[in-house]
Amino acid sequence: MNPGAAANAAGPSAVASATAAPVLDVSGLTITVRGEEGEREVVSDLSFTLARGETLCIAGESGSGKSMTSLAVMRLLPKPAARIASGAIGFAGKDLAGLDERAMQAIRGNRIAMIFQEPMTSLNPVLSIGRQLIEAIETHTDLSRREARQHAVEALKAVRIPEAESRLGQYPHELSGGMRQRVMIAMALALQPDVLIADEPTTALDVTVQGEVLELLRDLQRRHGTSIILITHDMGVVAEMADRVIVMRNGRMVEQGKVGDIFEAPTQAYTRELLAAVPRMGTGAARGEAEAPAPAAPDAVASVRDLTVRFDRHGGFLGRVTHRVHAVEGVSFDIRPNETLALVGESGCGKSTTAKAIAGLVPFTGSIAVNGRDFAGLSREALKAVKRDVQMIFQDPYASLDPRMRVGDLVAEPMLIHGIGSAAERRERVAALFERVGLRADQMELYPHEFSGGQRQRVCIARALALRPKLIIADESVSALDVSVQARVLELLKELQQEFGIAYLFISHDMAVVENISDRVAVMYLGQIVEMGTRAQVFGDPRHPYTRRLIEAVPIPDPARRRGNFARLVSEIPSVTRPLGNEPQRLRLADVGDGHLVVAEAV
Amino acid sequence: QELDPNAKPGGDIVITYKDDVATLDPAIGYDWQNWSMIKSLFDGLMDYKPGTTELVPDLAESYEISPDGKTFTFKLRPGVKFHNGREMTAEDVKYSIDRVVNPVTQSPGQGFFASIKGYEEAAAGKADGLSGITVVDPSTIKFELTRPDATFLHVMAINFSHVVPKEEVEKYGADFGKHPVGTGAFKLGEWTLGQRVVFEKNPDYWHKGLPYLDKITFEIGQEPIVALLRLQKGEIDVPGDGIPPAKFQEVMNDPAQKARVVEGGQLHTGYVTMNVNVPPFDNVKVRQAVNMAINKERIVQLINNRAVPANQPLPPSMPGYAKDYKGYPHDPAKAKELLAEAGQGDGFTTDLYVMNTDPNPRIAQGIQQDLAAIGIKANIQALAQANVIAAGGEKEGAPMIWSGGMAWIADFPDPSNFYGPILGCGGAVPGGWNWSWYCNEDLDKKAAEADSIVDPAKAEERNKMWSDIYVKIMEDAPWAPVFNEQRFTMKSARMGGADNLYVDPVHIPINYDHVYVNDVQ
Amino acid sequence: MANPVTPDFPAASASPARPRPGIWRRLVRRPLALIGLVIIAVTLLGAAFAPWLTAFGPDEQMFDGLTLSGEPLPPNTTFWLGTDLLGRDLLTRILYGARTSLFIGIIANGTALLIGTLVGVTAGYFRGWIGSALMRFTDLMMAFPALLLAICLAAVFQPSLWIVAMVIALVNWVQTARVMFTQTSSLTEREFIAAEKTLGASSARILLRHILPHLIPTIIVWGTLGISTTVLLEATLSYLGIGVQPPTPSWGNIIFENQTYFQAAPWLVFFPGVAILALALAFNLVGDALRDILDPTQRGRS
Amino acid sequence: MIAYLARRIIQSILILIGISAITFALLYLLPADPVRQIAGRSATPATVESIRRQLGLDQPFLVQYGRYLWNLVQGDLGRSYIQRSEVSQLIVARLPATLLLMIGAIVCELLIGLTMGLVAAVRRGSRTDDSLMVASFIGVSAPQFVVGLLLLYVFAVRLSWFPIGGYGTFSHLVLPSLTVGIMGAGWYARMMRSSMIDVLYQDYIRTARAKGLDRLTILIRHALPNAILPIVAMVGIDIGILMGGIVVVESLFGWPGIGQLVWQAIQRVDIPIIMGVTLVSAFAIVLGNLLADIVAPFIDPRIKLR
Numbered sequence A: 001m002n003p004g005a006a007a008n009a010a011g012p013s014a015v016a017s018a019t020a021a022p023v024l025d026v027s028g029l030t031i032t033v034r035g036e037e038g039e040r041e042v043v044s045d046l047s048f049t050l051a052r053g054e055t056l057c058i059a060g061e062s063g064s065g066k067s068m069t070s071l072a073v074m075r076l077l078p079k080p081a082a083r084i085a086s087g088a089i090g091f092a093g094k095d096l097a098g099l100d101e102r103a104m105q106a107i108r109g110n111r112i113a114m115i116f117q118e119p120m121t122s123l124n125p126v127l128s129i130g131r132q133l134i135e136a137i138e139t140h141t142d143l144s145r146r147e148a149r150q151h152a153v154e155a156l157k158a159v160r161i162p163e164a165e166s167r168l169g170q171y172p173h174e175l176s177g178g179m180r181q182r183v184m185i186a187m188a189l190a191l192q193p194d195v196l197i198a199d200e201p202t203t204a205l206d207v208t209v210q211g212e213v214l215e216l217l218r219d220l221q222r223r224h225g226t227s228i229i230l231i232t233h234d235m236g237v238v239a240e241m242a243d244r245v246i247v248m249r250n251g252r253m254v255e256q257g258k259v260g261d262i263f264e265a266p267t268q269a270y271t272r273e274l275l276a277a278v279p280r281m282g283t284g285a286a287r288g289e290a291e292a293p294a295p296a297a298p299d300a301v302a303s304v305r306d307l308t309v310r311f312d313r314h315g316g317f318l319g320r321v322t323h324r325v326h327a328v329e330g331v332s333f334d335i336r337p338n339e340t341l342a343l344v345g346e347s348g349c350g351k352s353t354t355a356k357a358i359a360g361l362v363p364f365t366g367s368i369a370v371n372g373r374d375f376a377g378l379s380r381e382a383l384k385a386v387k388r389d390v391q392m393i394f395q396d397p398y399a400s401l402d403p404r405m406r407v408g409d410l411v412a413e414p415m416l417i418h419g420i421g422s423a424a425e426r427r428e429r430v431a432a433l434f435e436r437v438g439l440r441a442d443q444m445e446l447y448p449h450e451f452s453g454g455q456r457q458r459v460c461i462a463r464a465l466a467l468r469p470k471l472i473i474a475d476e477s478v479s480a481l482d483v484s485v486q487a488r489v490l491e492l493l494k495e496l497q498q499e500f501g502i503a504y505l506f507i508s509h510d511m512a513v514v515e516n517i518s519d520r521v522a523v524m525y526l527g528q529i530v531e532m533g534t535r536a537q538v539f540g541d542p543r544h545p546y547t548r549r550l551i552e553a554v555p556i557p558d559p560a561r562r563r564g565n566f567a568r569l570v571s572e573i574p575s576v577t578r579p580l581g582n583e584p585q586r587l588r589l590a591d592v593g594d595g596h597l598v599v600a601e602a603v
Numbered sequence B: 001q002e003l004d005p006n007a008k009p010g011g012d013i014v015i016t017y018k019d020d021v022a023t024l025d026p027a028i029g030y031d032w033q034n035w036s037m038i039k040s041l042f043d044g045l046m047d048y049k050p051g052t053t054e055l056v057p058d059l060a061e062s063y064e065i066s067p068d069g070k071t072f073t074f075k076l077r078p079g080v081k082f083h084n085g086r087e088m089t090a091e092d093v094k095y096s097i098d099r100v101v102n103p104v105t106q107s108p109g110q111g112f113f114a115s116i117k118g119y120e121e122a123a124a125g126k127a128d129g130l131s132g133i134t135v136v137d138p139s140t141i142k143f144e145l146t147r148p149d150a151t152f153l154h155v156m157a158i159n160f161s162h163v164v165p166k167e168e169v170e171k172y173g174a175d176f177g178k179h180p181v182g183t184g185a186f187k188l189g190e191w192t193l194g195q196r197v198v199f200e201k202n203p204d205y206w207h208k209g210l211p212y213l214d215k216i217t218f219e220i221g222q223e224p225i226v227a228l229l230r231l232q233k234g235e236i237d238v239p240g241d242g243i244p245p246a247k248f249q250e251v252m253n254d255p256a257q258k259a260r261v262v263e264g265g266q267l268h269t270g271y272v273t274m275n276v277n278v279p280p281f282d283n284v285k286v287r288q289a290v291n292m293a294i295n296k297e298r299i300v301q302l303i304n305n306r307a308v309p310a311n312q313p314l315p316p317s318m319p320g321y322a323k324d325y326k327g328y329p330h331d332p333a334k335a336k337e338l339l340a341e342a343g344q345g346d347g348f349t350t351d352l353y354v355m356n357t358d359p360n361p362r363i364a365q366g367i368q369q370d371l372a373a374i375g376i377k378a379n380i381q382a383l384a385q386a387n388v389i390a391a392g393g394e395k396e397g398a399p400m401i402w403s404g405g406m407a408w409i410a411d412f413p414d415p416s417n418f419y420g421p422i423l424g425c426g427g428a429v430p431g432g433w434n435w436s437w438y439c440n441e442d443l444d445k446k447a448a449e450a451d452s453i454v455d456p457a458k459a460e461e462r463n464k465m466w467s468d469i470y471v472k473i474m475e476d477a478p479w480a481p482v483f484n485e486q487r488f489t490m491k492s493a494r495m496g497g498a499d500n501l502y503v504d505p506v507h508i509p510i511n512y513d514h515v516y517v518n519d520v521q
Numbered sequence C: 001m002a003n004p005v006t007p008d009f010p011a012a013s014a015s016p017a018r019p020r021p022g023i024w025r026r027l028v029r030r031p032l033a034l035i036g037l038v039i040i041a042v043t044l045l046g047a048a049f050a051p052w053l054t055a056f057g058p059d060e061q062m063f064d065g066l067t068l069s070g071e072p073l074p075p076n077t078t079f080w081l082g083t084d085l086l087g088r089d090l091l092t093r094i095l096y097g098a099r100t101s102l103f104i105g106i107i108a109n110g111t112a113l114l115i116g117t118l119v120g121v122t123a124g125y126f127r128g129w130i131g132s133a134l135m136r137f138t139d140l141m142m143a144f145p146a147l148l149l150a151i152c153l154a155a156v157f158q159p160s161l162w163i164v165a166m167v168i169a170l171v172n173w174v175q176t177a178r179v180m181f182t183q184t185s186s187l188t189e190r191e192f193i194a195a196e197k198t199l200g201a202s203s204a205r206i207l208l209r210h211i212l213p214h215l216i217p218t219i220i221v222w223g224t225l226g227i228s229t230t231v232l233l234e235a236t237l238s239y240l241g242i243g244v245q246p247p248t249p250s251w252g253n254i255i256f257e258n259q260t261y262f263q264a265a266p267w268l269v270f271f272p273g274v275a276i277l278a279l280a281l282a283f284n285l286v287g288d289a290l291r292d293i294l295d296p297t298q299r300g301r302s
Numbered sequence D: 001m002i003a004y005l006a007r008r009i010i011q012s013i014l015i016l017i018g019i020s021a022i023t024f025a026l027l028y029l030l031p032a033d034p035v036r037q038i039a040g041r042s043a044t045p046a047t048v049e050s051i052r053r054q055l056g057l058d059q060p061f062l063v064q065y066g067r068y069l070w071n072l073v074q075g076d077l078g079r080s081y082i083q084r085s086e087v088s089q090l091i092v093a094r095l096p097a098t099l100l101l102m103i104g105a106i107v108c109e110l111l112i113g114l115t116m117g118l119v120a121a122v123r124r125g126s127r128t129d130d131s132l133m134v135a136s137f138i139g140v141s142a143p144q145f146v147v148g149l150l151l152l153y154v155f156a157v158r159l160s161w162f163p164i165g166g167y168g169t170f171s172h173l174v175l176p177s178l179t180v181g182i183m184g185a186g187w188y189a190r191m192m193r194s195s196m197i198d199v200l201y202q203d204y205i206r207t208a209r210a211k212g213l214d215r216l217t218i219l220i221r222h223a224l225p226n227a228i229l230p231i232v233a234m235v236g237i238d239i240g241i242l243m244g245g246i247v248v249v250e251s252l253f254g255w256p257g258i259g260q261l262v263w264q265a266i267q268r269v270d271i272p273i274i275m276g277v278t279l280v281s282a283f284a285i286v287l288g289n290l291l292a293d294i295v296a297p298f299i300d301p302r303i304k305l306r
């Protein structure tokens, strides 16, 4: 079969391997942004090609221009600041860089689709996800509304969103971070484009679902010969997926090559550094068990008992409550000073909700005590004092930063609120914090939208650290960071812990990171904790089937050990939404030794 | 009353008004808009010759006045039917007047009948009707008065004494004003609240041949400027509110339009009252100074010469107008002298109240400037009508009021009508309309004397007495008369009838019963 | 290792206190905003120096200002903008009228805006019983016949500009409050507000530093449009007797007195109308520029 | 939802009672005497007093107000002092016209205003934007009387496209709606532009573009619902403004609405009419605001009714 014919026959028979003719040909791409002090290049002279059916992974430093590059291909650079200064983007015989808006409309979504990095702000908050999905499908097919709807349901099911049918009517803010991301993925996949640009598509997904989604991408590629540009920090994912890899730094391409070559024989120092920083499963043990604190110390920083959070789902004409989302259902745990408790679990199992409850952002039942003081019955002043001790880093950094404030002021704000230091001192401290999370002090003058996803995440971290609280709740806080920065940030967190005895509630999907940083691990499933114990207990001796699955599903950052196929789960996707009156069964935890708690039934 | 030989019966006309027609109950209606509408639906014992101020019997065929002037006997015209078909009798006449006097009716016209015997009791609700009214037989009715009353025949011609059928009044109760039934030339056809009132010809009208028109439609709620536009487009026949001041020049400068404007006198005077209770207006010299300060010519110019300067309370077309009286000249120098004599040589500050609709604030500003020239600083208080009236009714409420917009248009064409409530002691009470609070017992006596001259033959003598009264008043100068407004009625080209029907002194804007249209086949 | 920062991180300059260009400086750099500022300045100066700018008195009725039949004169060499129905110089009246109208357009309108924003933002942020109480009070004020209140006030107090300003503020804040309320209640549900709450930020801080800046565009719209409406509303109130009384001019009442004459003497409505329009537009130009300057997404717009 | 509605309805009733009390008190304090208006200029003091007694206006304030409320509960708004008809009848006769004009005006405002605002936002900073800005300010600054008269002159007198005032058919409705609408359109245009500009820079608009949607769909389906929230509040407010404040337009076009009724009543201190209209329009305003509040969570699902 000659390559040209293959390019035209977008059928299931299309070959999976890369063919010679490039679908996308970027050459000499330079992107500039205009700021207060004039124009600045964020991508310089970037050239690469993407072949049909190929998966190109772009990895690299956070803020190195990966997202900008993909936005440039879509011609969706943020106006008025950013523009393509020079270069060409060849696609289907046209130069996208010079195409007008109308011509681009025909290409976007249909020929080139994109999954954006930050799903919260990328979904329209006032439209149900069903509408947003169906609309995408309707735009580029001529299916009837009902067929499109059916299509949408299937797409949601494919990304393993439970209760797909009824989720269609929900709004973005009612979904968990991972769900939102999957909605974005479903939207792009449903269009079956020629080129799919996925910007950090799986950061908010637990490894089991991540596996599913990656498999889905491959499936699409196999069937339609789709070319994929995958931007990711997760070297495991790179190893798992990529045909070729581009490594970027400071807006320039540092290195490019076949995935195997890059992993085996990186030529550039930066690439080597990057690979060295990749967290690997099993390395956490090196930290030594000695530090594991004694169980059930009375002076827990936070102690959560029987925490339950439910959301009402309204239905019918009068808007009566018909269903309830049992987001968190009787969760209990303690976090002691100097301790990192990792909370892991399937996307949508209630991790963020637990975090929000501790931060006092959602109404709950049960009890939460911080520093021995129960939330219930605290005066406003006392609550403010408590809040000082608990800081939260939100899962979605962009949404949690006031877009109209400079990030320097945002980071200084907690200190200002609690009356710490003079203005100059605060500035100094902010500058220091910026440095420590790997941002430049002069970036303090910028606004949130002028940052890359990873940079924003670091701003949020800096902000939470500013007060040196007793407890930091970090919800997927390092997911958007490239591994080297991630390593540094994790190092910083540990250091602070040692210095100030900060406790962390660390929510993450990245099992390798969890393994690295946590003292104890709690595994959540459908709103309840199914297993909890020290890192060694959980990783060394996982008892609950879900825990085992999680650990098994972790991709290994080594293309040589690439798994052929993820087992696609065909089982019913379990859901936490239940009709009124049908309460879930409360699971009992049994101690299997040394405080290693596991659901009684699974023992 | 004769018929117009040129008139052809039939056709209909459209008249517009800005304000709602409040009520068509003759016992209640008392604004210039429903005043003449009621006159076409109802009749009284007396009426005026169309276009004039000359009294003629109407529902009465004839009348007799006793020599002492205290008993009036009317012989009713036979065969007069109400719109509901029933024949009108003397009982109805008595019922109608008893009704007005009865306090339950809340009629603003109650006071007009004060000279009839038994008024006090009836007005207080203590008696069932007026003892002074006797139904002699179904076609004869007799009124006995407590004093001779020269205005009584006029009273019998005003709306409040128009005859209503008892059964209809009782049927509709308080809503009679929306379902009027009378004996008039027209009967009510349709009334759509807020939109239109339609009069239809009364085929059984006792005056054969009248009215000429089949139908009159009053369209309600239309701005005068727009009404004029519609007139120019031929959609309506008469703008009821007249030519809007803003359009007056445009109309008068266009010969074609000007030809359709009828100008006439009006029983109206515009004046400035000075409250004699409020210093320094308690000094007659100050009041005279004000009279001399006002440049009436210029004020008339301000309103596009739609009026003539006035020098006394009575308008020129009113019997009793003192033709030889010259009034106060415009003489600021003299006025200043007078002020100095009154000890106000340095001038003073006062308030000039005025109703807030154009052109009144403008006129007030004209007056203000004239007063400023002699050192009187008058601050203008431009307020809604009700507020100005309220201020005027307080003993020391308003030092000066410009009467425009609320000014006196006579109820009936008799010189006495300009005295009682607005210049006599009776009106100088809290809530009264004598805003200058001028009260001269002597003049009150003279007025009573004049009004007891009932004999029509002595009318001239009576008018002379009234002239003297008003000239006397001008010496005390509680008012500064400024001008007498002229009436300018505009009509469509198709409207016919003598000019004086369009400036009829008692029918505003036009005498509906006698006008006609030229384009009926 | 005390400092985990690897050498290849650019070292932070100790405290990069580069001065941010002042808002004022950035404002005057924009030509449209500059035009707006100039118009406002001219109006202010015109009002302040009116007696020196014109040879006539504001209520001086000139004998030669009217035709014999009492018509006003169109613009001519003596009376540059013509005369009014009393033969007064229109230009003079507009200059003096600016005093009243600026006062109303800025003070009364500003007060209304201030109260409305305060109430709406507070109600939208706190919701609960405070919000409910405030919004029901707003409903009550909105449903309340303002004209009646005006008439009553007119009766009780000596008519004065301050009372007009008060009534205008009283009438106009309500609508601002409503709009601010809806926007604030939407903003309050955004995640960055939740983030602020977890920091322990006081409500006052959240309101002032995080909600208010997002409302600035709306405030600018209401503030600038409010100028026209309040200046015209002043005329209605004066008409009812609670404002400035004739012959004191204001742009609104010049229009009101003369609007029926606008076919016969268009200049009487046109010029004061243009004055109002220019003032409102000028504030809008400045407001729009301010909005752009304060809007971070607009950075980099040339 | 139901609990919320119930609470709001109770609150609304309290508001209406509050308004009736304040209005009644103000009217009571008003120095202008209604009886003098009824009695007219020739009435003797005795007549005036007798009318005052008849109407119960000689009673103390609380008695008068109590009686009014009592009648109100029974659905009786009293009789007009001047017109002597039942107030409810007078209002009912004019209500349809007011509502019609209200709808017409709001439709005009939204149609013109939102389009202008949308276009201006999309073409931000262009010539079009500038001219639309000037246009909307002219709309807001031009006195309604003048606008109405101009429209009448051009479209009714000169071109004869529409009747010169009147009430009844659709073509009667056009010019008055437009006159009212032009002013409102200016407001809506500015509001729309302002909130639209904010929305157009949001990430989800980028997402919509990435789907390949055409411009119009993006504007209407994605941007508009996000920008419309303040507009909905405005419509609620508009109901209030239109309910009583369009006297000028009504009389220019001979439109039999409530504005004229209440204006005449205020001039003549016809208390029962003023009270009646106040209550009816208060009801409409309260209802309008309630609707705006109820609609808000549907537009922005993050808002919860509390």
Ligand SMILES: Nc1ncnc2c1ncn2[C@@H]1O[C@H](COP(=O)(O)OP(=O)(O)OP(=O)(O)O)[C@@H](O)[C@H]1O
Pocket (backbone or CB within 6 Å): A033, A034, A042, A061, A062, A063, A064, A065, A066, A067, A068, A069, A078, A081, A082, A117, A449, A450, A451, A452, A453, A454, A455, A480, A482
């Ligand atoms: N709207 C903007 N205005 C100005 N600068 C911007 C804007 N958006 C991004 N930048 C800058 O452009 C650079 C590249 O950003 P980009 O989002 O492409 O990074 P990235 O490689 O995707 O990083 P990450 O992995 O953290 O998402 C960053 O330094 C960022 O500060």
Ligand SMILES: Nc1ncnc2c1ncn2[C@@H]1O[C@H](COP(=O)(O)OP(=O)(O)OP(=O)(O)O)[C@@H](O)[C@H]1O
Pocket (backbone or CB within 6 Å): A173, A174, A175, A176, A177, A178, A179, A204, A205, A206, A311, A312, A325, A327, A346, A347, A348, A349, A350, A351, A352, A353, A354, A395, A576
């Ligand atoms: N405001 C809300 N209204 C209704 N349902 C909600 C709301 N917030 C969260 N939920 C539901 O609660 C469940 C748990 O959500 P949560 O955000 O805690 O998940 P998560 O564990 O953080 O998932 P992820 O890893 O994907 O972020 C989900 O089913 C979500 O749809």
Ligand SMILES: [Mg+2]
Pocket (backbone or CB within 6 Å): A066, A067, A068, A117, A199, A452, A453, A454
């Ligand atoms: Mg990125």
Ligand SMILES: [Mg+2]
Pocket (backbone or CB within 6 Å): A176, A177, A178, A351, A352, A353, A395, A475
């Ligand atoms: Mg989450």
